[in-house]
Amino acid sequence: MEKIMAVKDKEPPSKAKKTAPGKGLAKYDERLAELAKKYSQQESTAAVGGGKFFRAAGGILKFDDEPLPGNRVAVIILDHVFENTYYTEDYDPNTPTSPECFAFGRDEKTMEPHEQSHEKQSDGCAVCQWNKFGSADKGRGKACRNSRRLAVIPAGSFSKNGDFKPFTKEEHFKSVETAYMKLPPTSIRDFSRYVKTLASNELPPFAVITSITVVPDESTQFKFVFEAIEEVDSDLVEILIARSETAAEEIDFPYVPIEVEDAGAAKRKKGASTAGKDKRPQKAAVKAAAGKAGGRRF
Numbered sequence: 001m002e003k004i005m006a007v008k009d010k011e012p013p014s015k016a017k018k019t020a021p022g023k024g025l026a027k028y029d030e031r032l033a034e035l036a037k038k039y040s041q042q043e044s045t046a047a048v049g050g051g052k053f054f055r056a057a058g059g060i061l062k063f064d065d066e067p068l069p070g071n072r073v074a075v076i077i078l079d080h081v082f083e084n085t086y087y088t089e090d091y092d093p094n095t096p097t098s099p100e101c102f103a104f105g106r107d108e109k110t111m112e113p114h115e116q117s118h119e120k121q122s123d124g125c126a127v128c129q130w131n132k133f134g135s136a137d138k139g140r141g142k143a144c145r146n147s148r149r150l151a152v153i154p155a156g157s158f159s160k161n162g163d164f165k166p167f168t169k170e171e172h173f174k175s176v177e178t179a180y181m182k183l184p185p186t187s188i189r190d191f192s193r194y195v196k197t198l199a200s201n202e203l204p205p206f207a208v209i210t211s212i213t214v215v216p217d218e219s220t221q222f223k224f225v226f227e228a229i230e231e232v233d234s235d236l237v238e239i240l241i242a243r244s245e246t247a248a249e250e251i252d253f254p255y256v257p258i259e260v261e262d263a264g265a266a267k268r269k270k271g272a273s274t275a276g277k278d279k280r281p282q283k284a285a286v287k288a289a290a291g292k293a294g295g296r297r298f
Contacts, residue, residue, distance in 0.1 A: 051151075052179050052180070054073070054179065054180070054182075056184070056222065058222075059214055059216060059222030060214070061214040063179070070213070072158065072213035073154070073212050074155045074156040074157065074158065074164060074209055074210070074211055074229060075153060075154060075212060076205075076206050076210065077150055077152050077205035077206060078178065078244045079151045079206075079248045080149065080195075080251075081106055081148070081251050082103075082146070082147075082148065083148060083182065084103045085099035085101075085102045085144065086100055086101040086128075086144040087100060087145070098256075101113050101117040101118070101120055101121040102114050102254070103117075103125050108125070108126070111125040112125060117254075128144065130143040145185060146185055147183055148182070148191055149180060149182055149252075150180065150183065151247040151251045152178070152180070153173065153176050153177075154176060154179075155167060155209040155210075155232075156209060156229075166229075168233070173239050173240065173243070174243075190223065190225065194226040194228075204244075206240045206241070206243070207231060209228070209231075210226055210227065211225075211228075211229050212226055
């Protein structure tokens, strides 16, 4: 219990459930410490899958297009990777597009465009002109969006008065579908700090139940806040280690390209072959493809 209290904020939720005596992770200390070090080292650097994504447009945290109570969710973070995305068009919620070029990796220095990028912008992210500060059309930021992709599973629920109730059935943690969360660049530093703090207590992210809350922020409109609620039950460790290994193999699934044509052309050529049309990726297709994976609602 000393470990988990060390990673909480100075004023943790008074109604958060504490780890029950005798359910600590002592017998896994050495193994978890090794895994914690791996995640910490990843955050120290300057297989086809799929699943549903959380959304936080406008500062409202949603899953399956439904707002989450309290704008927060309790999860176990199975894995996380760096993600870079470069768009050639300005963001438009009515006509969303997919990135022209994208990359995933565990070391920023060695990242390179994914082989399924529509148009690779460079041989490597470290030398790409769009991954430099000042390359954005507005401000001094980067034209390429640096983010994190998280693979998570639901770990419990919050009542209306703030009480937390963890899920306890082993079958849930074995079979529940993995969901994904993409952090905005402005929340990366806080996430990195959170992972490193866990590691300093010899805990990898999947060894604790994490509360993720989206809150207003004066300078960035909104940001993600991460807080450790409690350590996982020791009976779940082997299950979660296996889930984290699977997540590591699947987390870097690519954005899916689809064919594009205007509504008028679509009507005129209804039923006709679309071979040879523009293959520009579209975010709508990503959402449709990702939505195929089912799973427990958060």
